[in-house]
Amino acid sequence: MSSEASSSRAIRHEEAARRFTWTEDGQLCVLDYTLEGAVASFTHTGVPAPVGGRGIAADLVRAGLDTARARGWRVRPLCSYVAAYVKRHPEYQDLVE
Template sequence: MQVIHHPEEQRFTLAVEGHTAVLEYTRHGDTLIFTHTGVPPAIGGRGIGSQLARAGLEYARQQNCRVRALCWFVSGYIERHPEYQDLRA
């Protein structure tokens, strides 16, 4: 399973068994604002949301961006993974 970044749509996706999970963001200057993570129930509980969050945060780091997590899932992911806390705006 590979996370795919769609910069023109400002989202990351991960397709699994015919279902698509998504992490949506908006970019304001050097800040990425993560607004929504959605994982269909049929593929929930497999760490797919975490894969999306990690991909989004790694992208932010590569782009030298700060992060605001309006999405509760990404916010919680950052709390549980101190290696990403330095990205907070």
């Protein structure tokens, strides 16, 4: 998927459920988090196999990290995917608690 296509993905932030979501081909993709004060712990990234490999997980994590930055949250990347993403994208490492 091109970066233009993925960057146009309208990811939903479901604040009450503490998650970011995107539905691709009828499959729900999620990034779950908890929030304690101003610390967001990203706990799970889930993209069903039938829609894997399309950059969805990366887009979900980017949306979560951009929201954290905009709201002044610190981040705990407890999910291994989120931790690896932050490691590969140094522009987000300043958010890590």
